[in-house]
Amino acid sequence: MQRSEPTDIEREVSSVDMIVSKGDAEGNITYTNPIFMKISGYTQGELLDKPHAILRHPDMPKVIFKYLWENLQAGKEVIAYVKNLCKDGSYYWVIAQVRVAKNPDGSFRNYVSTRRCITQSAKEKISALYASLIEIESAKGIEASEKALEAFLVENGHTFETFNTCMTQLNTK
Numbered sequence: 001m002q003r004s005e006p007t008d009i010e011r012e013v014s015s016v017d018m019i020v021s022k023g024d025a026e027g028n029i030t031y032t033n034p035i036f037m038k039i040s041g042y043t044q045g046e047l048l049d050k051p052h053a054i055l056r057h058p059d060m061p062k063v064i065f066k067y068l069w070e071n072l073q074a075g076k077e078v079i080a081y082v083k084n085l086c087k088d089g090s091y092y093w094v095i096a097q098v099r100v101a102k103n104p105d106g107s108f109r110n111y112v113s114t115r116r117c118i119t120q121s122a123k124e125k126i127s128a129l130y131a132s133l134i135e136i137e138s139a140k141g142i143e144a145s146e147k148a149l150e151a152f153l154v155e156n157g158h159t160f161e162t163f164n165t166c167m168t169q170l171n172t173k
Ligand SMILES: Cc1cc2nc3c(=O)[nH]c(=O)nc-3n(C[C@H](O)[C@H](O)[C@H](O)COP(=O)(O)O)c2cc1C
Pocket: 021, 022, 023, 026, 027, 051, 052, 053, 054, 055, 056, 057, 060, 065, 082, 084, 096, 098, 111, 112, 113
């Protein structure tokens, strides 16, 4: 997948912006709302049927996506901070709520992600956390990174069981 070289230009996500996308079972994009295109700089044609990883920023630790997929596949909703890469190499921070949508008969319909802006304080805490997780991943691997993520949750009065609550609370401080 062709991705741009990341720059240090940040795109602003305002408090009224709600960036929505939907994905199939493999995570390929099946729907994006207009604000998604506006912020990412891609046209709908460039996004549809592409993996969501088109947005992946190198500052994102692997463990966050491991946690995301493990929980989605278990039918659980995930709330997580994501730094996303735009078409021109700029980036934006969001808090994403990702869930499974089901058909009336209970079968899988799609995955839905709703992304909103984050506070300065959350941005500072999560950037520092993610930078340390990336360092740990390259030095010691993903299991060590998972342990470090757990330690962060515990420091904030949580565990993996209450991951979503911990992330939500960090965005209100
Ligand atoms: C509905 C949905 C939304 C997603 N949104 C993003 C996103 O905004 N940014 C991102 O980097 N990955 C997102 N992902 C995760 C990607 O599918 C992928 O796991 C991630 O980008 C890591 O890619 P990689 O394993 O190829 O490095 C989303 C997945 C789903 C199912």
